[in-house]
Amino acid sequence: xxxxxxxxxxxxxxxxxxxxxxxxxxxxxxxxxxxxxxxxxxxxxxxxxxxxxxxxxxxxxxxxxxxxxxxxxxxxxxxxxxxxxxxxxxxxxxxxxxxxxxxxxxxxxxxxxxxxxxxxxxxxxxxxxxxxxxxxxxxxxxxxxxxxxxxxxxxxxxxxxxxxxxxxxxxxxxxxxxxxxxxxxxxxxxxxxxxxxxxxxxxxxxxxxxxxxxxxxxxxxxxxxxxxxxxxxxxxxxxxxxxxxxxxxxxxxxxxxxxxxxxxxxxxxxxxxxxxxxxxxxxxxxxxxxxxxxxxxxxxxxxxxxxxxxxxxxxxxxxxxxxxxxxxxxxxxxxxxxxxxxxxxxxxxxxxxxxxxxxxxxxxxxxxxxxxxxxxxxxxxxxxxxxxxxxxxxxxxxxxxxxxxxxxxx
Amino acid sequence: xxxxxxxxxxxxxxxxxxxxxxxxxxxxxxxxxxxxxxxxxxxxxxxxxxxxxxxxxxxxxxxxxxxxxxxxxxxxxxxxx
Numbered sequence: 336x337x338x339x340x341x342x343x344x345x346x347x348x349x350x351x352x353x354x355x356x357x358x359x360x361x362x363x364x365x366x367x368x369x370x371x372x373x374x375x376x377x378x379x380x381x382x383x384x385x386x387x388x389x390x391x392x393x394x395x396x397x398x399x400x401x402x403x404x405x406x407x408x409x410x411x412x413x414x415x416x417x418x419x420x421x422x423x424x425x426x427x428x429x430x431x432x433x434x435x436x437x438x439x440x441x442x443x444x445x446x447x448x449x450x451x452x453x454x455x456x457x458x459x460x461x462x463x464x465x466x467x468x469x470x471x472x473x474x475x476x477x478x479x480x481x482x483x484x485x486x487x488x489x490x491x492x493x494x495x496x497x498x499x500x501x502x503x504x505x506x507x508x509x510x511x512x513x514x515x516x517x518x519x520x521x522x523x524x525x526x527x528x529x530x531x532x533x534x535x536x537x538x539x540x541x542x543x544x545x546x547x548x549x550x551x552x553x554x555x556x557x558x559x560x561x562x563x564x565x566x567x568x569x570x571x572x573x574x575x576x577x578x579x580x581x582x583x584x585x586x587x588x589x590x591x592x593x594x595x596x597x598x599x600x601x602x603x604x605x606x607x608x609x610x611x612x613x614x615x616x617x618x619x620x621x622x623x624x625x626x627x628x629x630x631x632x633x634x635x636x637x638x639x640x641x642x643x644x645x646x647x648x649x650x651x652x653x654x655x656x657x658x659x660x661x662x663x664x665x666x667x668x669x670x671x672x673x674x675x676x677x678x679x680x681x682x683x684x685x686x687x688x689x690x691x692x693x694x695x696x697x698x699x700x701x702x703x704x705x706x707x708x709x710x711x712x713x714x715x716x717x718x719x720x721x722x723x724x725x726x727x728x729x730x731x732x733x734x735x736x737x738x739x740x741x742x743x744x745x
Numbered sequence: 746x747x748x749x750x751x752x753x754x755x756x757x758x759x760x761x762x763x764x765x766x767x768x769x770x771x772x773x774x775x776x777x778x779x780x781x782x783x784x785x786x787x788x789x790x791x792x793x794x795x796x797x798x799x800x801x802x803x804x805x806x807x808x809x810x811x812x813x814x815x816x817x818x819x820x821x822x823x824x825x826x
Contacts, residue, residue: 402762405786464801468785 348425348576388673408447442502444677446476499732504680508597557701569673596627602735641667652709670700775806
């Protein structure tokens, strides 16, 4: 095997729309305050679990405008808002770039499944003529990446990544490879999810993944806590603008942080449960470190997948302890945001970028009684000011997908 | 017909981002740059929101806004003309 030189890409822009806020800054501030966003969702009254984390206070369709939003599912609208914010943050003007050199990779678990579910009911109740003529292009998961390209005139390579709850991190990792191989000069990469539907909520409840604490939504998600019992399903989107370091320097762009490593693996073990020893998520973590040419002692912080399910947190927590020792500061932002599924890896990449930029580690909301089997330095209560030069951000998804990013200081 | 015409114009403006000032009773859908898929969407919206369920088959790029408004009025039991 030939060793390759470490390859850093510059993160020159970030955008996010999450239950914690309508922009990356708003989201970051609430995540750092550790204020949970889970609440009772009246649309799901009567289902076994009726708590979710929803984006508050804005109407994405109205922000995008009727002409564009009429043929877009909500997941695309969220991706578009995050992408526009990221591009603006990077100081780029969509009309003024060579579109053929701008690529888009967006991960999503479910795409426009909300449209599909609603239209399926119409098909069953009212017949085929009642279907919306755009049901297929609205429901296809790849359309999220397609819509971002249409909105911003990004005519370079374009794809969606599907690795369930690792999709957003996979997208960023693959986008970095596309910069490495010179396929593009600018990559818009991230994840988006808006799959808060009766089918998805009931389905996740059926497999036992959701917290049952429906009467205490604000403390339902409690990553690494002894009494954790599942995640709270959420919606959101996050996008990074990524460029080769020399290109970012050449146009004097402000570099928030770098993506310096990516590793991925498959448990090849079970459809939903992680491998009991976490050997493959460890393999992906070590691959990401090797890619970044960093050792385990070089890592200042782990932004964990930390879903608040019994199995994930135990297996991931033990893996982190095994690889990095118990002294590395760990957090899971899902105590605030809930689990944004296919967007989670991108939301957490944005948090990792802002952590190295600002030297601040957000707390793990909901955690009050740490599981004694998870012997880690988990940040709780308040955000911890700490000079952080390197972050490992883990994600895993149903199907056994693991995707790990290494984020380093600019 | 005037009310249905105004409702139709409002709907087209909302769904397709067409400026209200571009729309007259004699304006055809093709003149508004509605492509074939947009025509199907419009037919669907007119059926769903304005009760003219036959419109999807009846309208074409050559249809004027006045003619579509008339279809809506007829479907809603109104008198033509």
